[in-house]
C-alpha cells in the first residue's frame with residue numbers, strides 16, 4: 154500500500170493559506186486538539202474503540218465461522234539459500250504454514266459457538282510485534298517509535314474483533330437456502346464453464362495478501378465470501394512481507410519473523426547481497442510454497458485428518474470441534490487461487506503450467522496485480538478475473554519491457570480469452586488500492602483522505618464481493634450473470650466516465666435514470682468499467 158500524499162499536501166497548503174489569511178490558525182489548532190482529547194476521553198469512558206469503527210456483520214445467507222490453523226511443513230522446505238545478516242539464520246526456510254479459515258456455518262450454531270469461545274482479535278497478540286513491523290515499513294523503527302506505534306495501534310484498533318464464530322460447525326446446507334438471485338440482461342456470452350468443473354463439496358479459495366499485510370487484513374471480504382457458501386483460506390506469508398508474525402511449532406520455542414527487505418539478507422558465504430529482482434523471486438517462490446502447503450493441509454482435512462491437524466494446532470487447538478466433521482465436504486479438486494497486490498502477482502504465478510496435484514487451481518482472482526513485484530506470469534490456462542481499483546488503473550506506470558502495466562494486464566486477460574478460458578478485466582470506479590482490505594471499514598475517513606477513494610467504503614467492498622461472487626457462480630455452474638454477462642465497453646481506462654462526463658454508455662449520462670429502474674445491476678456503470686470480457690466487444 155502506498156498512499157499518495159500529493160493531494161493531501163496540496164489541500165493542506167491551500168487550507169493553511171486560507172486559515173492564515175483569516176488569522177485563526179492557532180485557535181483552530183487549539184480546537185482540534187481539544188476535540189481530539191474530548192473524543193479520546195469519551196472513547197475511554199464508554200470503552201469505544203478510538204476512531205476505528207467495529208467491523209460490520211457479514212451479509213450472506215450463511216453465518217461465518219473461523220479457525221486459525223498453523224501446521225508444520227515436514228520436512229521443512231528450503232526455498233532459497235539466502236541468510237539473515239548477523240544471525241546467519243536461513244531467511245526462506247518454510248517450516249509451518251499459517252492461515253485463517255473463513256467458512257459457512259449456521260446462524261443458531263454460530264451464536265452457540267461464540268458463547269463458548271472468544272472472538273479473534275483483528276490484530277493478533279502481541280500488538281508490539283505488528284507495531285514494530287509497521288515502524289520498520291516506515292523506516293523509523295527504534296525503541297521509542299516501536300513503543301509509540303504499539304500504543305497507537307492499541308488505541309486505534311486494539312479492541313477490534315472479527316465478527317465470526319470461532320470453531321463453529323461447518324454448515325450442513327450444501328447450497329445457500331436464501332441465495333438472492335439477481336436478474337440481468339437476457340444476453341449470454343458464448344462461453345461455457347471449464348469441462349472439469351466442481352466435483353462436489355464447498356468450493357475452496359486460497360487468498361494471498363499484499364505487502365505489509367497479514368491474514369486478518371481482508372477479513373470482511375473473506376467473511377462475505379464465506380457467508381455466500383465458500384471456504385476461504387487467508388494465508389499469512391512468512392516471506393518478509395508481513396509486519397510481524399510468529400512461527401509456532403509443537404514442542405519448539407516461538408520464533409518471530411518481522412518485516413524484512415533485501416538489505417537484511419545475503420548469500421550463505423556472506424559475500425554477496427541479493428538484487429531486488431532475486432529477492433522478489435525468492436519471496437514469490439516462498440509464497441508459492443506456502444500456497445502449496447495450505448492446499449496440502451486442506452486436502453488432508455478433506456481426507457479425514459481434521460482432528461490430527463487440530464490437535465497439533467498451536468493456536469489453542471482451534472478446529473478440534475469442527476474439523477473432524479469436514480471429511481469429504483471440501484471440493485479440493487478444483488480450487489480458486491486469489492490475491493491482492495503482491496498476492497495477486499503470486500496467485501498468477503501459481504497458475505503456471507496449469508492445474509496440478511500440488512496446485513489444483515481451476516481459476517484465479519487477481520485484485521490489483523503488483524506493479525513492483527516483478528513480471529506477471531502470462532502462462533494462464535484457466536478462467537481469470539482481474540479487478541483493478543480506480544487508483545491502480547488511473548495511475549499510469551511503466552512496467553517490464555517499457556509497456557504500461559495496464560496494457561500488460563489487459564494482454565494477459567485477452568490472451569487467456571483467446572485460448573478459450575473465459576476471463577475478465579475491469580476497474581472498480583471510485584476505489585483505491587486498499588479498498589478491498591478492512592482498513593477503509595475501520596478508518597473510512599483516514600483512508601479516503603490519504604488514498605483518494607471517493608466511493609462509500611461499504612459500497613466499494615460490496616461491489617468487490619458481488620463481482621467475485623458472480624465469477625465464482627460462473628465457475629460453479631456456468632451461470633453467466635451480473636457483470637460477467639456484460640460486454641467490454643472500455644478497452645482503455647476512461648477517466649471521463651469517473652467524472653460523469655462520459656460518452657453515451659458511460660456513467661453519468663442522461664439515460665441512466667431510466668436504466669436505474671431496471672433492477673440492481675442496471676446501474677452497474679456507476680461502479681465499473683469493463684476492459685475485457687468474453688462477452689465480446691461492442
Ligand SMILES: *[C@@H]1O[C@H](CO)[C@@H](O)[C@H](O)[C@H]1NC(C)=O
Nearest residue numbers: 278279399401405406407408
Ligand atoms: C507463542 O506465542 C503465542 C502468541 O503470542 C503464545 O500464545 C504462546 O504461548 C507462545 N508459545 C510459547 C511456547 O512461547
